[in-house]
Amino acid sequence: MNFRRLKDAFAGRLMLAAAVFSSVLVFIVAIALYLRSEPILEVKSLGELLLGSAWLPSQSIFGFYPFILGTVIVTALAMVFAIPLSILSAVYLAEYANERLKSIVLPLIDLLAGIPPVVFGVFGVLAVVPLVAGIAPLFKDSGIPFLNGGGYATGYSVLAGGIVLAIMVFPIIISISYEVFKAVPFEVREASLSLGATRWQTIKHAVIRTALPGIAAAVILGFSRAIGETMAVLMVVGNVVKIPSSIFDSTYPLTALIANNYGEMMSIPLYDSALLLAALILMLIILFSTLGARLILVRIERRMHG
Amino acid sequence: MDKLSEEKLFKALMIASLAVVVGSLFVVVAVIVWNGAPALSLSMITQTPKGGYYLGKEGGILNAIVGSLYLAFGSLILALMISLPAALSLQKDYIGKTKAAYYIRLSLDVLWGTPSIVYGAFGFIIMLYLGMRASLLGGIIVLTILQLPIMIRSMEEVIKMVPADLKEASYTLGATRFETTALVVVKQALPGIVTGVILSFGRGIGDAASILFTAGYTDSLPRSLFDPVASLPLAIFFQLGTPFPEVQARAYASALVLLIIVLALSIASRALSKRFMKNIIR
Numbered sequence: 158m159n160f161r162r163l164k165d166a167f168a169g170r171l172m173l174a175a176a177v178f179s180s181v182l183v184f185i186v187a188i189a190l191y192l193r194s195e196p197i198l199e200v201k202s203l204g205e206l207l208l209g210s211a212w213l214p215s216q217s218i219f220g221f222y223p224f225i226l227g228t229v230i231v232t233a234l235a236m237v238f239a240i241p242l243s244i245l246s247a248v249y250l251a252e253y254a255n256e257r258l259k260s261i262v263l264p265l266i267d268l269l270a271g272i273p274p275v276v277f278g279v280f281g282v283l284a285v286v287p288l289v290a291g292i293a294p295l296f297k298d299s300g301i302p303f304l305n306g307g308g309y310a311t312g313y314s315v316l317a318g319g320i321v322l323a324i325m326v327f328p329i330i331i332s333i334s335y336e337v338f339k340a341v342p343f344e345v346r347e348a349s350l351s352l353g354a355t356r357w358q359t360i361k362h363a364v365i366r367t368a369l370p371g372i373a374a375a376v377i378l379g380f381s382r383a384i385g386e387t388m389a390v391l392m393v394v395g396n397v398v399k400i401p402s403s404i405f406d407s408t409y410p411l412t413a414l415i416a417n418n419y420g421e422m423m424s425i426p427l428y429d430s431a432l433l434l435a436a437l438i439l440m441l442i443i444l445f446s447t448l449g450a451r452l453i454l455v456r457i458e459r460r461m462h463g
Numbered sequence: 464m465d466k467l468s469e470e471k472l473f474k475a476l477m478i479a480s481l482a483v484v485v486g487s488l489f490v491v492v493a494v495i496v497w498n499g500a501p502a503l504s505l506s507m508i509t510q511t512p513k514g515g516y517y518l519g520k521e522g523g524i525l526n527a528i529v530g531s532l533y534l535a536f537g538s539l540i541l542a543l544m545i546s547l548p549a550a551l552s553l554q555k556d557y558i559g560k561t562k563a564a565y566y567i568r569l570s571l572d573v574l575w576g577t578p579s580i581v582y583g584a585f586g587f588i589i590m591l592y593l594g595m596r597a598s599l600l601g602g603i604i605v606l607t608i609l610q611l612p613i614m615i616r617s618m619e620e621v622i623k624m625v626p627a628d629l630k631e632a633s634y635t636l637g638a639t640r641f642e643t644t645a646l647v648v649v650k651q652a653l654p655g656i657v658t659g660v661i662l663s664f665g666r667g668i669g670d671a672a673s674i675l676f677t678a679g680y681t682d683s684l685p686r687s688l689f690d691p692v693a694s695l696p697l698a699i700f701f702q703l704g705t706p707f708p709e710v711q712a713r714a715y716a717s718a719l720v721l722l723i724i725v726l727a728l729s730i731a732s733r734a735l736s737k738r739f740m741k742n743i744i745r
Contacts (some may be wrong), residue, residue: 164641165641165642167555168548168644169640173553173558175548176550176553177567178550178565179571179611179615180567183574185572186581190581190584200486241480242484245477246480248477249478249480250481252473253477264733268488268729271724273665273670273671273725274669275497275669275670275671276721278703279495279715279718280495284490284494352606357473378576385576385577385578385580387671387672388671392700392703393618410709412578416580416675419584439580440577443573443576443577443581447575448573451572457663
């Protein structure tokens with residue numbers, strides 16, 4: 158009897174240790190990155206690093222602005238494509254689709270989520286980049302802001318990155334917002350329908366409104382996946398250090414900067430510190446967006462379960 | 464616009480959106496199969512690169528396939544050893560209801576969202592600090608960190624679903640918390656646990672950014688934990704980066720191999736979890 162008690166207590170401690178260890182990793186990663194990016198923060202101001210647009214590591218000039226802008230534009234474009242398509246799909250799946258369609262489509266979406274980034278990258282190079290190169294000349298002198306292609310376009314561009322990323326975040330936004338729609342209490346629908354609203358009016362005014370915080374959380378989680386994606390984006394955006402003037406221009410996101418320059422960073426002073434600062438910036442963005450999304454989702458869960 | 468035609472319009476938009484989403488899956492798979500299949504041959508998956516392979520000469524990507532399997536299995540075992548106990552301790556019977564569990568879950572979610580390139584950079588710092596060079600072990604450790612949050616959170620979801628009655632029945636018979644957990648809860652949650660494990664294996668075998676600096680790359684098969692090791696995602700990346708069409712075609716074929724492995728895993732997890740379902744008490 159005593160031995161069983163002992164075993165129980167011991168196992169409990171061990172399990173707790175595993176849980177604590179896993180969760181402490183976040184802090185270890187953040188602290189390690191901070192310690193290694195400190196040298197550059199000591200000699201340069203944060204403003205100079207974040208807003209400087211020249212990137213000349215050999216002369217110790219590190220301006221992150223083009224890279225931050227690259228990350229922001231590619232991610233924003235991906236979200237412009239992904240948000241409406243994903244949410245409309247999720248509404249259809251949750252509110253209209255019959256069981257048979259759901260039993261086919263939901264597993265397919267899971268399958269899409271499991272495809273590795275590098276495969277999306279190859280897909281991008283084979284299909285999206287040529288497509289973009291094909292349509293860019295159509296907008297050559299269109300004068301439309303952000304679309305005014307500069308004549309010669311390789312296709313390795315902000316747009317190609319945006320399309321590939323959008324496909325990669327579909328499954329995340331769809332599966333989370335689908336769950337959120339499913340979590341809207343049936344009474345909400347009943348109340349609206351009994352007042353004579355049509356199905357669509359019910360969805361528009363009652364269901365979507367109730368689900369709005371959850372949809373926001375789904376979007377934030379999709380956004381954090383997109384912003385941190387490395388390989389797929391790196392393969393299709395061209396990696397040219399400049400500020401893009403249209404979506405047909407090449408760009409160079411933060412993640413690609415880290416991945417491309419790791420090999421040589423040890424040979425130039427402060428270079429490694431600069432790249433690890435880039436990693437730290439990414440991690441902080443993820444930290445805040447994840448916390449925001451989770452706080453919303455936890456609140457929804459509490460409301461559901463009282 | 465009256466309310467009925469508005470509904471019709473939006474319904475059409477929804478169906479169109481769903482078609483784009485599902486269609487994009489098929490397009491991705493079709494493009495990879497279409498371009499990869501012609502270059503795929505038996506020698507590609509049974510040979511290591513010979514001299515001049517990256518210029519278009521003889522050889523295959525066996526080094527990368529074997530390397531990826533080593534990396535994925537190694538990290539899977541390590542991650543499982545930490546994840547299962549961690550997920551079990553998040554039960555209500557242990558710390559599940561406490562404030563601490565809330566913060567543990569929150570930090571795991573942040574870990575889940577952290578980009579793999581950040582793990583790669585972190586792993587590289589640690590390895591420099593320890594004086595390790597890029598190696599199989601380094602890759603395994605970084606991939607383990609990558610898989611931990613996925614495994615723990617997905618296991619926790621299924622462990623949470625184990626009916627309280629079942630645990631109470633076990634307690635009533637005099638079983639300790641640990642006995643109940645190990646013999647009743649794990650057995651009951653097994654289908655979900657298996658699914659979680661396979662899904663995170665798929666994530667582990669497909670990730671490139673985290674092992675870019677930590678696992679290295681080599682043309683030979685790995686001999687020890689401390690040797691650098693090749694991997695499929697990086698094989699694809701490097702072959703695509705060469706200027707030779709023959710080698711690029713092999714990159715497409717390698718992408719097809721990776722895609723087949725990942726899709727097979729996904730389908731296997733579905734089938735396995737169905738099979739394990741039979742042993743469950745409802």
